[in-house]
Amino acid sequence: MATIKKEQAFIQPLNPIWYLPYVEKIDMLRLDMLHPVISGNKWFKLKHNLNDALAKGFDTILTFGGAYSNHLLATAAAVKEYDLKSIGVVRGIYPEEELSPTLLECISNGMQLEFISREEYAKKDNDDWLKKLLDRHPRAYIIPEGGANEKGREGAEEIAEFISPEYTHICIAVGTGTTFIGLRNALPAQQEILGFVPMKQGQYIEDEIMPLIKGYKPWELFDNWHFGGFGKWNEKLLAFMNNFYVLNNIPLDFVYTAKMMYGVEDLLPQHFFPPNAKILCIHTGGLQGNNSIQELMEY
Numbered sequence: 561m562a563t564i565k566k567e568q569a570f571i572q573p574l575n576p577i578w579y580l581p582y583v584e585k586i587d588m589l590r591l592d593m594l595h596p597v598i599s600g601n602k603w604f605k606l607k608h609n610l611n612d613a614l615a616k617g618f619d620t621i622l623t624f625g626g627a628y629s630n631h632l633l634a635t636a637a638a639v640k641e642y643d644l645k646s647i648g649v650v651r652g653i654y655p656e657e658e659l660s661p662t663l664l665e666c667i668s669n670g671m672q673l674e675f676i677s678r679e680e681y682a683k684k685d686n687d688d689w690l691k692k693l694l695d696r697h698p699r700a701y702i703i704p705e706g707g708a709n710e711k712g713r714e715g716a717e718e719i720a721e722f723i724s725p726e727y728t729h730i731c732i733a734v735g736t737g738t739t740f741i742g743l744r745n746a747l748p749a750q751q752e753i754l755g756f757v758p759m760k761q762g763q764y765i766e767d768e769i770m771p772l773i774k775g776y777k778p779w780e781l782f783d784n785w786h787f788g789g790f791g792k793w794n795e796k797l798l799a800f801m802n803n804f805y806v807l808n809n810i811p812l813d814f815v816y817t818a819k820m821m822y823g824v825e826d827l828l829p830q831h832f833f834p835p836n837a838k839i840l841c842i843h844t845g846g847l848q849g850n851n852s853i854q855e856l857m858e859y
């Protein structure tokens with residue numbers, strides 16, 4: 561894809577001096593710098609899917625997401641670059657005057673939106689339901705919600721190329737777990753991977769991740785820092801984000817990366833990490849999501 565160059569991502573040391581007694585260092589991999597909306601992990605999960613669609617002669621990409629979905633917008637923007645058409649199947653029925661900033665941007669990137677009820681959306685991975693959807697869109701290549709398929713995981717494995725063996729712990733936010741799985745499969749066993757799940761009672765995702773991880777390698781998921789659930793926030797989280805920006809000059813998104821960093825900082829004084837730990841936190845992007853709370857942010 562022409563506009564995305566891997567070199568735009570880089571590793572940035574995090575500054576706060578108070579980290580130091582607890583660990584040797586904490587760095588951040590700035591995948592958010594790849595592109596304003598096809599950012600972070602999303603384009604890794606999309607690229608093999610899009611290349612496959614092109615190779616097989618499809619002219620339309622169809623995928624799924626909620627009204628604030630980073631995946632939906634990343635797909636709209638990436639598909640535009642590929643000169644294909646895109647259809648977004650949206651969870652929930654919204655009148656035109658109540659579209660989220662994310663959905664409006666999907667439309668301006670040429671995505672055709674189809675709204676379905678939450679009950680209907682829950683069937684989206686069901687074969688018969690998908691068959692009916694394909695009857696309506698016979699030329700569409702379907703990518704599951706969040707790019708959560710084998711091609712998505714394969715693409716996510718490429719993120720490992722940025723990660724040197726010096727790091728002992730890799731921290732990443734988890735949604736579908738696709739990026740986490742790709743990374744766990746690609747990185748060597750001596751690097752431990754910690755996933756931060758922003759959903760309430762998010763441990764269920766462990767059962768979905770487990771069978772897709774190859775071989776025995778250390779990994780752990782945390783669901784303590786959900787702040788009320790997926791997409792929820794409170795004053796404490798926003799103050800944390802604003803402060804993190806002042807200290808490190810890095811904007812975090814409130815859905816995923818802020819909750820991950822909050823969790824990492826909480827684990828430090830608990831001595832979760834050994835003092836010689838070299839930690840790499842992955843900034844998976846998603847900053848467009850902050851549009852819905854823009855007036856509360858200092859960046």
Ligand SMILES: *Cc1c(COP(=O)(O)O)cnc(C)c1O
Binds near residue numbers: 630706740816817
């Ligand atoms: C989508 C997204 C995730 C979750 O990725 P999965 O591969 O679905 O686990 C994490 N962080 C950000 C910023 C995202 O947009």
